[in-house]
Amino acid sequence: MTADLLLTILSCIGFMGLVAFVSWRQTRGRVDTGAGYFLAGRGLGATFIAGSLLLTNLSAEQLIGLNGSAYGYNLSSMGWEVTAAVATVLMAFFFLPKYLAGAFTTLPEFLSARFDEGVRRMTVVLFMLGYGLVTIPSVLYSGSIAVLKLFDLPELLQLDYGTSLVLTIMVIGALGASYAILGGLRAVAVSDTLNGVGLLIVGVAVPWLGLRALGEGSVGAGLNMVLTTETQKLNAIGGPTDPTPFATLFTGMVFANLFYWCTNQYVIQRTLAARSLAEGQKGVLLSGFFKVLVPLLMMIPGVVAYHIYGPELQSIDLAYPQLVHDVLPVYATGFFLAVLLGAVLSSFNSLINSASTLFCIDVYQPLVGRAVSDTEMVRVAKRVGLVMTGFSLLVAPLLQFAAEGLWQVIRIFTGFYSIPMIAIVIIGLFTRQVPAVAAKVVIVFHIVAYGAFQFVLKDLLPVHFLHLYAILFVVEVAMMLAIGVWHPRKEETAIRQTAEVDLTPWAYAPPCAVTLLSCVVALYVVFSPIGLVGVGSNLFAPALLGLLALNVLFWFGWHRRLTAGSGAHA
Secondary structure, three states: OOHHHHHHHHHHHHHHHHHHHHHHHHHOOOOOOHHHHHHHHHOEOHHHHHHHHHHHHOOHHHHHHHHHHHHHOOOHHHHHHHOHHHHHHHHHHHHHHHHHHOOOOOHHHHHHHHOOHHHHHHHHHHHHHHHHHHHHHHHHHHHHHHHHHHHOHHHHHOOOHHHHHHHHHHHHHHHHHHHHHHHHHHHHHHHHHHHHHHHHHHHHHHHHHHHHHHOOOOHHHHHHHHHHOOHHHHOOOOOOOOOOOHHHHHOHHHHHHHHHHHHOHHHHHHHHOEOEHHHHHHHHHHHHHHHHHHHHHHOHHHHHHHHHHHHHOOOHHHHHHHHHHHHOOHHHHHHHHHHHHHHHHHHHHHHHHHHHHHHHHHHHHHHHOOOOOHHHHHHHHHHHHHHHHHHHHHHHHHHHHOOOOHHHHHHHHHHHHHHHHHHHHHHHHHOOOOOHHHHHHHHHHHHHHHHHHHHOOOOOOOOOHHHHHHHHHHHHHHHHHHHHHHOOOOOOOOOOOOOOOEOOOOOOHHHHHHHHHHHHHHHHHHOOOOOOOOOOOOOHHHHHHHHHHHHHHHHHHHHHHHHHOOOOOO
16 A cells, blocks of 8 residues: 555545544434434524535535536536525525424425325325435445546456445445434534535635646636636536526526425425524525535636646546546545545435435324334334435446436436426415315326426427426426316315424525525626626626625615614524
C-alpha cells in the first residue's frame, strides 16, 4: 500500500468516524419511541432540516451527471436544481402548515384522512415499489459507479469491474443501513448536516482549484478564460436539442419539483419532524437557497473541465472525476471520498428510513388492528429496513444491464407515481367534496396512460417526458374535479386538526421567499444571452438592479410592518 493511498483511507475513515460519533451522541436514548425513531421526536430545528434536505437531494449522480451535462452541453440542466426553489416556497407556505396541523407522520396517512384506506394502500404500494425497485437501487448503483470512476477501484483492488461494483455496493449499503436502522431519522438528519458542510467545502474547493489549474496558477486568469471563450457553455436557456429545453421549466418541471419537494415521503419526512412551523419554514427555505447555489458548485466544474480537456474525453460523465483526480491534492482525497460517500449514504439511508416508516404506519399498524407499542413499532421498522436493504443490494447490480441506461430507467419509472401523487395531494388539500373513487380512478388511469405513452405510443407521439408530465397532470386534475361534481362526497371531509407543534409561521418567511425567487430569476439573467453568454445586453444591469431594488423595498416595508404591529416575533 502506497503512502498516498494510506493517507486517503485514513483521512476518509477519520471524517466518517467523526460523523458517526456525533450522530451517535445526538441520538443516544432518543430512538426508543415511534415518534423518536420516525420523526426525531418532532424536534428538528431549521439547520438539521435544511442540511438533511440538501444531502438527501444531492448525491453522486448530481456530482457526475450535472457536471457531465455542463461539459457536454451547457448549463441548461441547472433547471432541475434552481427551479426547485419555487417548490420549496410552495412547501413552506401551503403544504407544510397543513401537514403539521394534522400531525401526520406519512403522506399516505394524510390521504387516508382525506379520502379513505383504499387510497392509502394504493399510494403506499406505489411508493414502496418505486423506492424498492428503482430509487434505492439507483442511489446505490450511481454512488458505487462514482467511487469506482474517481478512485479506479478495479485497478486498486486487482478485481474485475463487476466484482468491484458488487463489493462497493455492499459496503455502501451496509454503512447507510447502519445509520438509518440503528439511529432512525435523527441520526439521518445529524449525519446529513455534517456531511452537508463537507459537501459545501468540496463544492467550493473543486471549481476554485479547477480555475487555478486553467489559469496556470491564477484563479482570475482561469475565470477570465471561462467568461470570454466558449461562452455558450454558460447558457442556461436550453434549446430543443439540449437536455432540458427552456420551455419544460414551465410545464412538467413544475410538477416534477412539486412532487419531489412537497409530496415525496423520503424528502418531506424531515419537515414533518420540525419542532415548530417556523423552524420548518426556515429549514425548507434555507434548503431552497442551497439549491440556487448548486449550479455554481456542481456545474461550473464541468465548464472548467471543458476548457482544460476540450471535447476529447471518452464520456461526458468523466469530466468531474477527471478534474477531481487532476486538481485535488492527495491529502484532500480522503476527505473528498468521505463527502462523496456521505452524499450517497444520505440519500440511501433517508430512503430506507422512509420505507420503514411507510410500512409501519401505513401497512403494519392498520393490519394488526390494535394499539401497537413503541417498542414493537421500532422493532418492526428495523426489520423492514434490513429487508429493504437486502432487496436493494440484490437489485442494484442489475442496473448495469439496463439497455436504456440508468437515467432512462429512473426517468421512466419515477413518472409512474410522481404525477398522480401530486395531483391527488393538491386535490386533497384544496377541495372537500372530491370523493376517494376519483383518486383511485386517476391512479389506475395514469399507470395505463403513462405506460402507453412510454412503451407503445412513444414513436408515434414524440413528446418530451416533462411536457407529458404536465399534460397528464392537467388531465388528471380535471378528471378528479369532474368526478367531484358528478359524484360528490355525501359529507365534506374534515381533516383532523391535532397539531403537536407550534403552528405560528415564521415572521420573515415572506421576504425570504421573495429573495429566493429573485435569486432564481437573477441566475437565469446572468447565465443567458442577456448576461454572460455572447456579448451581453443593455438589459443586463437594469434587470439585476431592478431585482435588488425590489428586494430592498420589500424587506424594508415588511420590517416596518412587523415593528409597527404589537407582539410580532421572528
